[in-house]
Amino acid sequence: MQFRVPKGTTDIVPDVAVKWQYLERIAVELFKKYGYKPIITPIFEHTEVFTRSIGSSTDIVQKEMYTFEDKGNRSLTLRPEGTAPVIRAYVEQNMNQLPQPVKLYYTGPMFRYERPQAGRYRQFWQIGVEAIGSDDPAVDAESILLLINYFKAVGLKELALYINSMGCENDRPQYIEMLKDYAEAKRESLCNDCVKRIDLNPLRLFDCKNETCQTVMADAPKLIDHLCESCRGHFDEVKHYLEMQCVNYVIKPELVRGLDYYTKTTFEVVSPLLGAQNAIGGGGRYNKLVEEFGGPSTPGIGFALGTERLALAVEKEGVFDVDENSTEVFIAVADPAAKHAAVNILYELRAKDVSADIDYMGRSLKAQLKAANRRGIRYFVFLGSRELESGAVVVKDMENGAQEEVKLNELVEYLTGLVADISERVAD
RNA sequence: GUGAUCGUAGCUCAAUUGGUUAGAGCGUCGGACUGUGGCUCCGAAGGCUGUGGGUUCAAGUCCCAUCGGUCACCCCA
Numbered sequence: 001m002q003f004r005v006p007k008g009t010t011d012i013v014p015d016v017a018v019k020w021q022y023l024e025r026i027a028v029e030l031f032k033k034y035g036y037k038p039i040i041t042p043i044f045e046h047t048e049v050f051t052r053s054i055g056s057s058t059d060i061v062q063k064e065m066y067t068f069e070d071k072g073n074r075s076l077t078l079r080p081e082g083t084a085p086v087i088r089a090y091v092e093q094n095m096n097q098l099p100q101p102v103k104l105y106y107t108g109p110m111f112r113y114e115r116p117q118a119g120r121y122r123q124f125w126q127i128g129v130e131a132i133g134s135d136d137p138a139v140d141a142e143s144i145l146l147l148i149n150y151f152k153a154v155g156l157k158e159l160a161l162y163i164n165s166m167g168c169e170n171d172r173p174q175y176i177e178m179l180k181d182y183a184e185a186k187r188e189s190l191c192n193d194c195v196k197r198i199d200l201n202p203l204r205l206f207d208c209k210n211e212t213c214q215t216v217m218a219d220a221p222k223l224i225d226h227l228c229e230s231c232r233g234h235f236d237e238v239k240h241y242l243e244m245q246c247v248n249y250v251i252k253p254e255l256v257r258g259l260d261y262y263t264k265t266t267f268e269v270v271s272p273l274l275g276a277q278n279a280i281g282g283g284g285r286y287n288k289l290v291e292e293f294g295g296p297s298t299p300g301i302g303f304a305l306g307t308e309r310l311a312l313a314v315e316k317e318g319v320f321d322v323d324e325n326s327t328e329v330f331i332a333v334a335d336p337a338a339k340h341a342a343v344n345i346l347y348e349l350r351a352k353d354v355s356a357d358i359d360y361m362g363r364s365l366k367a368q369l370k371a372a373n374r375r376g377i378r379y380f381v382f383l384g385s386r387e388l389e390s391g392a393v394v395v396k397d398m399e400n401g402a403q404e405e406v407k408l409n410e411l412v413e414y415l416t417g418l419v420a421d422i423s424e425r426v427a428d
Numbered sequence: 429g430u431g432a433u434c435g436u437a438g439c440u441c442a443a444u445u446g447g448u449u450a451g452a453g454c455g456u457c458g459g460a461c462u463g464u465g466g467c468u469c470c471g472a473a474g475g476c477u478g479u480g481g482g483u484u485c486a487a488g489u490c491c492c493a494u495c496g497g498u499c500a501c502c503c504c505a
Binding site: 116276280304369370371374403 | 496501502503
């Protein structure tokens with residue numbers, strides 16, 4: 001009986017891992033340009049960190065968390081998302097003493113116990129950013145634009161951006177009462193789930209896929225129409241910044257998102273290339289969260305994107321061109337007598353930053369070439385007893401078949417020269 | 429958690445109404461005269477047909493269970 005990965009998890013095999021690293025590299029470069037720095041938090045936290053912040057009535061907390069007790073009887077939870085841990089760290093590490101806003105990014109696995117599906121796993125990877133300390137609508141715009149620009153940077157063209165405003169602690173309770181009254185009056189025409197939602201989580205009433213519910217809710221009061229003056233102004237500013245950058249957006253009043261901590265701006269980016277699990281990134285403002293964790297009243301905003309969904313979308317878009325940066329030089333040993341000398345050269349090349357490899361399978365010369373050629377290695381160095389005697393080796397460029405004789409003591413210099421030429425050309 | 433669907437070599441797929449030693453392509457490994465790749469040709473390895481039961485003279489093919497994938501719901505990244 002062979003072992004299999006647990007349900008909803010998967011091995012990221014080398015060919016895929018290379019692509020992920022590429023996606024991550026582009027992200028890190030871009031985040032740096034926007035002034036964000038990395039932060040790494042533990043993969044598990046005290047369960048409270050998530051129940052308090054995400055909200056105890058949410059699906060994530062109610063049925064999706066990997067919660068366990070350790071040998072010291074602590075209740076711990078594998079992180080289902082990245083924002084709460086970062087905010088916990090912000091408070092615990094007194095980052096309010098740093099120049100504000102504090103701009104952070106993270107990457108890593110998240111865990112949710114869900115029914116697996118393409119683009120949805122129990123261990124999944126996210127890349128996220130948080131900007132903590134400013135309520136400037138320009139920061140909201142920066143967050144949204146960073147997400148959009150990143151997707152464009154990795155080659156996505158087909159994207160839809162949805163935005164909404166959840167209001168603040170002043171206008172939300174008023175609105176929820178209004179919404180409850182409306183739904184209560186229409187109680188008879190709503191499905192069972194929605195009737196439950198009236199008291200449990202009225203904002204979710206808009207999410208129901210049931211057609212009659214949707215028609216009923218179409219006429220319901222929208223939070224976006226009942227914002228206080230300050231929230232309305234904030235939202236208008238955000239939209240203005242987006243328009244300045246010619247970024248198309250759709251205002252989606254029913255965009256609520258599954259975490260309770262959001263205030264004001266929320267947003268989500270959807271790829272039409274994917275199936276039902278099409279949200280490749282999303283986020284929002286969380287102006288009460290730092291306080292919730294016992295820190296000073298501090299606003300914040302951030303987003304997270306799903307690495308495997310992004311990879312799927314980029315794949316479907318058709319242009320996942322990752323520079324393979326494969327091995328550059330292969331040392332072909334034509335004669336077992338030359339093996340020691342060959343290994344010596346191998347290490348010399350590597351010490352000079354030339355990526356080089358050699359056969360470890362005891363292959364015939366021909367088989368060595370075949371195997372190395374399949375790996376896409378461009379330069380071959382032939383080394384046998386002939387070369388050892390003459391003190392000169394043959395260097396072959398596999399792209400055009402050209403061969404050249406090079407003295408052994410000049411070989412390293414010769415090859416570093418060739419390889420440097422290539423990387424310069426690639427850089428152009 | 430609900431409903432549907434699928435599960436044969438590393439990958440993509442075959443296998444007449446249940447009927448003898450389950451096949452192919454790609455990939456992997458080796459070879460095609462003695463020290464030179466890509467193309468071509470030849471050959472080899474690799475499957476207890478996801479797993480466990482059952483029906484039958486006989487099961488990859490039918491039934492049940494279980495595990496896993498996929499699709500939709502739920503939810504979200």
